[in-house]
Amino acid sequence: MELKLTNLTKEFKDITAVRNISYTMSTGVYGLLGVNGAGKTTLMRMLCTLLKPSGGSITWNGADIFEMDGEYRKILGYLPQDFGFYPDFTVYDYLMYTASIKGLRPVTAKQRIKILLRQVGMEKTAHKKMKKLSGGMKRRVGIAQAMLGNPQILILDEPTAGLDPSERVRFRNLISELADERLVLLSTHIVSDIEYIAGEILLMKAGEIRAAGTSRELIAEMPEQVWSVAAAKEEIDFYMQAYKVSNIKTTRQGAELRIISSDKPAECAVLEEATLEDLFLDYFGERTGEQNDEI
Amino acid sequence: MKERVSKMTRYEVKKVFAKTSSKIAVMLLLFVMGITCFFALDITYVDENGSTREGLAAVSGLKAAQKEWAGCLDEEKIRKVIAENRRIQNTPEALAQDITQKEIAYSWGQGIKEIRNLLNCAYAKGLREYDYYLADSLTEEDAADFYRNRTRLLREWLEGEAKDQFTDEEKEYLIGQYGRMDTPLYYDYMEGWQQLFKFAPTVVMLTMLILGYLVAGIFSNEFAWRSDAVLFSSFYGRNKAVTSKIKAGFCVVTAVYSAVFTIYTGIVLLYLGTDGWNLPIQSSWISWKCFYNITNLQKYLFIIGGGYVGCLFLSFLSMLVSVKTRSAVPAVMVPVLVIFIPSFIANIGSPFVNKIIGLLPDQLLQAGEALNYFNLYSVGGRITGELPVILILYTILTIVILPVLYQTYRRMQIG
Numbered sequence: 001m002e003l004k005l006t007n008l009t010k011e012f013k014d015i016t017a018v019r020n021i022s023y024t025m026s027t028g029v030y031g032l033l034g035v036n037g038a039g040k041t042t043l044m045r046m047l048c049t050l051l052k053p054s055g056g057s058i059t060w061n062g063a064d065i066f067e068m069d070g071e072y073r074k075i076l077g078y079l080p081q082d083f084g085f086y087p088d089f090t091v092y093d094y095l096m097y098t099a100s101i102k103g104l105r106p107v108t109a110k111q112r113i114k115i116l117l118r119q120v121g122m123e124k125t126a127h128k129k130m131k132k133l134s135g136g137m138k139r140r141v142g143i144a145q146a147m148l149g150n151p152q153i154l155i156l157d158e159p160t161a162g163l164d165p166s167e168r169v170r171f172r173n174l175i176s177e178l179a180d181e182r183l184v185l186l187s188t189h190i191v192s193d194i195e196y197i198a199g200e201i202l203l204m205k206a207g208e209i210r211a212a213g214t215s216r217e218l219i220a221e222m223p224e225q226v227w228s229v230a231a232a233k234e235e236i237d238f239y240m241q242a243y244k245v246s247n248i249k250t251t252r253q254g255a256e257l258r259i260i261s262s263d264k265p266a267e268c269a270v271l272e273e274a275t276l277e278d279l280f281l282d283y284f285g286e287r288t289g290e291q292n293d294e295i
Numbered sequence: 296m297k298e299r300v301s302k303m304t305r306y307e308v309k310k311v312f313a314k315t316s317s318k319i320a321v322m323l324l325l326f327v328m329g330i331t332c333f334f335a336l337d338i339t340y341v342d343e344n345g346s347t348r349e350g351l352a353a354v355s356g357l358k359a360a361q362k363e364w365a366g367c368l369d370e371e372k373i374r375k376v377i378a379e380n381r382r383i384q385n386t387p388e389a390l391a392q393d394i395t396q397k398e399i400a401y402s403w404g405q406g407i408k409e410i411r412n413l414l415n416c417a418y419a420k421g422l423r424e425y426d427y428y429l430a431d432s433l434t435e436e437d438a439a440d441f442y443r444n445r446t447r448l449l450r451e452w453l454e455g456e457a458k459d460q461f462t463d464e465e466k467e468y469l470i471g472q473y474g475r476m477d478t479p480l481y482y483d484y485m486e487g488w489q490q491l492f493k494f495a496p497t498v499v500m501l502t503m504l505i506l507g508y509l510v511a512g513i514f515s516n517e518f519a520w521r522s523d524a525v526l527f528s529s530f531y532g533r534n535k536a537v538t539s540k541i542k543a544g545f546c547v548v549t550a551v552y553s554a555v556f557t558i559y560t561g562i563v564l565l566y567l568g569t570d571g572w573n574l575p576i577q578s579s580w581i582s583w584k585c586f587y588n589i590t591n592l593q594k595y596l597f598i599i600g601g602g603y604v605g606c607l608f609l610s611f612l613s614m615l616v617s618v619k620t621r622s623a624v625p626a627v628m629v630p631v632l633v634i635f636i637p638s639f640i641a642n643i644g645s646p647f648v649n650k651i652i653g654l655l656p657d658q659l660l661q662a663g664e665a666l667n668y669f670n671l672y673s674v675g676g677r678i679t680g681e682l683p684v685i686l687i688l689y690t691i692l693t694i695v696i697l698p699v700l701y702q703t704y705r706r707m708q709i710g
């Protein structure tokens with residue numbers, strides 16, 4: 001089992017969305033982390049044969065996936081970022097239809113659907129129309145749909161986007177459950193999602209993979225350190241401009257700043273253990289989606 | 296294997312009809328069909344007291360009156376009709392000013408009404424002339440010229456007004472076709488067929504507009520619904536799923552079209568009767584000048600077949616447009632444009648333009664009318680009218696569209 005990307009590039013008219021990516025994946029969960037517009041979706045669309053690369057190649061066990069055609073798509077499950085469906089179909093009809101285009105026999109399809117509906121907790125809503133489902137329910141049908149063919153490669157584009165925190169936790173657990181014995185690639189701009197489920201993290205920026213490794217490896221490789229600084233109100237602006245500040249906690253005297261820097265920013269600065277959040281900020285120079293959500 | 300594929304097609308059809316707007320479109324179709332049938336069945340008959348009857352009473356009255364004159368339209372019969380018409384015109388009732396009296400006179404003529412119209416055509420001053428009162432001025436001696444006049448008027452027209460419109464071979468062909476009509480004609484009551492012919496174009500075009508709406512989204516709705524990503528990344532997404540869409544288009548057109556025509560034909564013929572199905576179309580004055588020697592039933596089959604080929608062609612054309620533009624909106628416009636634009640060009644009226652117009656797909660939707668046009672084409676050294684040409688032409692074009700549609704859709708990039 002080997003999915004190999006070689007010099008993969010995708011150019012649109014005025015922009016290079018994916019730039020010269022070479023990377024190899026096998027069984028396990030891979031988390032693709034990047035800000036909006038980093039090229040995550042474009043990369044995934046190419047992996048799903050929806051878009052033809054402008055350059056480079058993608059091979060599965062040595063064979064070009066575009067030449068494999070149906071044979072490749074047979075082992076593929078995909079949950080798109082903007083998961084679309086047939087609004088007037090019931091959940092059950094939708095899954096039966098999707099099973100048919102995935103080449104499942106009706107008998108097999110019925111069994112799979114029953115199992116998956118239970119797994120995603122949708123047994124009771126099977127005969128509801130798709131358009132009447134809540135956002136979370138739609139995502140769950142999306143996951144079920146991707147899992148129908150029991151795929152060896154499972155690609156999930158921001159599977160937790162738009163879900164409330166408790167739903168997100170449930171979803172993470174579900175994905176971990178399903179990840180067994182497969183290659184799972186999921187994208188997100190929410191760090192905590194990936195921290196929990198991804199074995200391998202790919203940091204993507206401006207169409208390139210800037211770093212890859214386990215969470216621990218990446219943090220260890222981080223060139224800078226993380227400091228905690230207690231600053232007075234009037235000092236905050238100075239720190240904000242001079243350093244990368246990953247977090248600000250206001251206190252009675254001023255604020256407690258979390259600063260990423262190779263040298264000690266102040267006398268009183270205390271060395272902290274770096275997290276994936278800090279790493280994200282270090283790479284992307286901006287605060288993560290999750291924090292933005294909370295502001 | 297088979298089961299899976301047909302299941303896919305069934306779901307494709309279901310995608311079409313699950314939409315509320317599609318259900319409304321079908322209801323609209325049924326509603327307008329109902330109105331059309333109402334008009335098609337609107338027959339009146341005037342009884343001997345001069346009062347107008349409607350409904351089934353009118354049908355049976357008219358049928359009985361015309362059946363009295365059923366039989367061979369030979370010289371003898373023509374003479375009788377001319378005499379009878381003159382007798383009626385000279386009765387005090389016909390000459391009276393009173394409306395009721397006039398209506399009574401009219402009631403006597405209902406049995407020969409259709410033959411009287413044939414006389415108006417046969418003895419007209421020219422092929423393109425029609426004078427409603429002409430029959431009243433005929434005498435019994437004229438009867439002998441009834442059939443001879445038909446060819447004579449054609450010849451005069453071809454040598455005069457239409458001299459430059461046809462080649463010598465084409466002129467010969469038309470005269471030959473006229474000569475091949477079996478004489479004497481047979482006359483019978485055939486109101487059912489006449490009404491069927493009259494409203495068939497409305498029914499076909501209406502069906503086409505609704506069909507265009509139904510099928511325009513079969514391919515492009517996947518983009519609108521954003522369901523394309525899952526579809527095109529699935530095992531059959533770039534092959535059998537595409538075929539099943541084509542099959543679904545075929546099924547929707549065929550099912551809706553045959554349902555519409557079963558209802559329309561059934562209602563009209565049950566109500567007005569199937570009498571006259573095997574009579575030559577020329578025994579109705581509407582088709583007196585027609586050069587195709589076919590029966591009423593054959594004409595109706597042409598109308599149904601032409602309409603079906605037309606609907607299939609336009610439906611697949613609209614699907615192709617929807618794929619090329621990734622949107623159902625311009626696709627829905629395709630049948631609308633095809634139906635309405637030719638009627639604007641038609642006003643130019645030059646023979647060359649007529650020949651082009653004769654080949655446009657809207658002609659298939661009104662095949663009954665197309666039979667009446669003197670548009671000739673030579674295909675492989677043989678001269679023929681427009682209807683056989685467009686039937687074959689658009690069958691071929693439809694078959695040509697299918698692989699283009701398939702290949703264009705299966706190569707779609709989803710980004």
Ligand SMILES: Nc1ncnc2c1ncn2[C@@H]1O[C@H](COP(=O)(O)OP(=O)(O)OP(=O)(O)O)[C@@H](O)[C@H]1O
Binds near residue numbers: 013015035036041
């Ligand atoms: N079909 C397209 N045509 C032109 N440009 C495109 C197309 N799809 C994506 N892009 C551009 O490519 C870049 C990468 O987009 P992409 O959707 O892959 O980013 P992303 O990492 O998935 O972002 P997000 O987190 O917002 O989903 C963006 O600048 C986008 O505008």
Ligand SMILES: [Mg+2]
Binds near residue numbers: 041081157
């Ligand atoms: Mg994206």
